[in-house]
Amino acid sequence: MMPIPGSGLAKGLAVTLRTMTKRSHTAQYPEVQPELPPRSRGVIGLFEENCTVCMLCARECPDWCIYIDSHKETVPASTPGGRERSRNVLDRFAIDFSLCMYCGICIEVCPFDALFWSPEFEYAETDIHDLTHERDKLREWMWTVPAPPALDPAAEEPKEVAAARKAVEKAEAAAAAAAAAAAETTATPEADA
Ligand code: SF4
Ligand code: SF4
DSSP, rough: OOOOOHHHHHHHHHHHHHHSSSOOOOOOTTSSSOOOOOTTTOOEEEEEGGOOOOOOHHOOTTOOOOEEEEEEEEOEEEEEEEOOOOEEEEEEEEEEEETOOOHHHHHHHTTTTEEEEEEOOOOOOOGGGEEOOHHHHHHGGGGSSSSOOOOOSSSSOHHHHHHHHHHHHHHHHHHHHHHHHHHHEEEEEEEEH
8 A cells, every 4th residue: 555645754743742742851960870770880899808810800801901910929838847838919900991891701700709890980081091990999999889689588508607607606605615614713712711
């Protein structure tokens, strides 16, 4: 069937009229901050204490935009006759956000939970070199990483938490036993007298 001449124009005008009567959803950024989901991919934070300099993140990054430098240090034996150990010490950890494509692979592959997403996105720069964030800046982003969602109440207690709880309970029991023994020792001479 042949289209009626001008029907396309009429449809277009109808859409325009319908849209004109609706409220606008324009966000007044930056006066009004957007409400982003907590797990938004804004910037990457580095929790340096967890990083063992295994280099997995740098190797898996498809853009090669993670720069890591390190050196080895010898740790003396902790017990007499024990062996010295060597450990990696981080010298530089940087991410170039002008190359990063926010794929999240580095965060996924990190075996030691040293990298996290933060929803912060306001770090535009006028100089592209400033988009390379060094370790201090990456650490600062950690303050903006949201807390993980609470565990399901029926979930099994994480192994680390269970081990820490047992250690605390053991230390408390030992302290209570020592206090009881001390009280008994001080009470005995009075009873004898
Ligand atoms: S998010 Fe992807 S591109 Fe960006 S640093 Fe991590 S692995 Fe590389
Ligand atoms: S994968 Fe994790 S632990 Fe390994 S170098 Fe990267 S941030 Fe550090």
